[in-house]
Amino acid sequence: xxxxxxVIVTLSISYALIGALLLLILVYARxxxxxxxxAVVVTSAFYIVSFIGSRNLxxxxxxxxxxxxxxxxxxxxxxxxxxxGDPGSxxxxxxxxxxxNRPSGVPRAYRLPYSDSLADKTHTAxxxxxxxxxxxxxxxxxxxxxxxxxxAAREYILPKTIIQTSGGDPSTGEFKADVRGGDGxxxxxxxxxxxxxxxxxQ
Numbered sequence: 001x002x003x004x005x006x007v008i009v010t011l012s013i014s015y016a017l018i019g020a021l022l023l024l025i026l027v028y029a030r031x032x033x034x035x036x037x038x039a040v041v042v043t044s045a046f047y048i049v050s051f052i053g054s055r056n057l058x059x060x061x062x063x064x065x066x067x068x069x070x071x072x073x074x075x076x077x078x079x080x081x082x083x084x085g086d087p088g089s090x091x092x093x094x095x096x097x098x099x100x101n102r103p104s105g106v107p108r109a110y111r112l113p114y115s116d117s118l119a120d121k122t123h124t125a126x127x128x129x130x131x132x133x134x135x136x137x138x139x140x141x142x143x144x145x146x147x148x149x150x151x152a153a154r155e156y157i158l159p160k161t162i163i164q165t166s167g168g169d170p171s172t173g174e175f176k177a178d179v180r181g182g183d184g185x186x187x188x189x190x191x192x193x194x195x196x197x198x199x200x201x202q
Contacts, residue, residue, distance in 0.1 A: 008051065015050060019043050061111035066139040067096035071103050071190055072129065075122045080114055088114025090122055094137065100194040101136075118185060125187035133189055140184025 022043055026036045073093045080088035090112045095103040112118060125135040 011050065012047070015047050019047070061091050061109040063111055066092070066094065066110055066112075066137075066185065068139055069097040069101075070094040070137050070139075071097055072125055072135045072137050072187060073107055074129070075126050077119050077122055078114065079119075090114055090118050092122070092137075097136065100196075101191055102193040112185075121185065121187055128187075128189070135187045136190035137185055137187050 022039065026039060029036070071094060073095055075093065076091040078086070078089045078091070080086065082088070092110045092112065093107055094110060095105070095107045097103055125137075128135050
């Protein structure tokens with residue numbers, strides 16, 4: 001069990017103990033059964049909310065989807081079988097870009113499944129950054145982030161192997177995405193931000 005899993009298990013046990021204490025109090029409390037049932041359901045729902053929220057609090061590389069557009073700050077390529085049983089990973093440290101190509105100012109690390117194609121593109125982008133040419137990136141799985149019609153449309157436009165660029169299951173650290181999942185990412189020279197139009201002189 002790695003450190004990330006240990007933290008998640010510890011938090012889960014802590015919340016389970018709090019839930020057990022609440023259940024014990026509710027058994028002896030003189031409250032109507034519907035109120036007790038609501039308290040149990042709400043407490044159980046917070047287990048899920050706290051589990052999902054803990055991923056953003058920890059300083060580990062995220063396995064969530066990459067931003068639609070981003071600035072590549074740095075990367076690390078871990079070849080398969082470097083460590084016994086490790087399928088390999090590509091770590092990207094990125095900063096999301098807005099519609100005007102301005103960085104958000106909040107860097108974040110992402111972990112993607114290793115593929116030869118993604119590793120080659122990432123290595124080329126690293127060399128360009130080292131040569132003083134900032135690199136921007138675009139993920140194939142851009143969209144609203146809320147699902148809906150855009151997801152259905154993308155399934156007809158893009159192959160399924162490049163739609164999903166997330167890494168896998170954060171609770172186990174195992175990759176469950178297609179090993180070519182990061183192939184939909186492209187790197188290009190970073191364009192300068194678009195400046196707002198100047199006020200017209202009177």
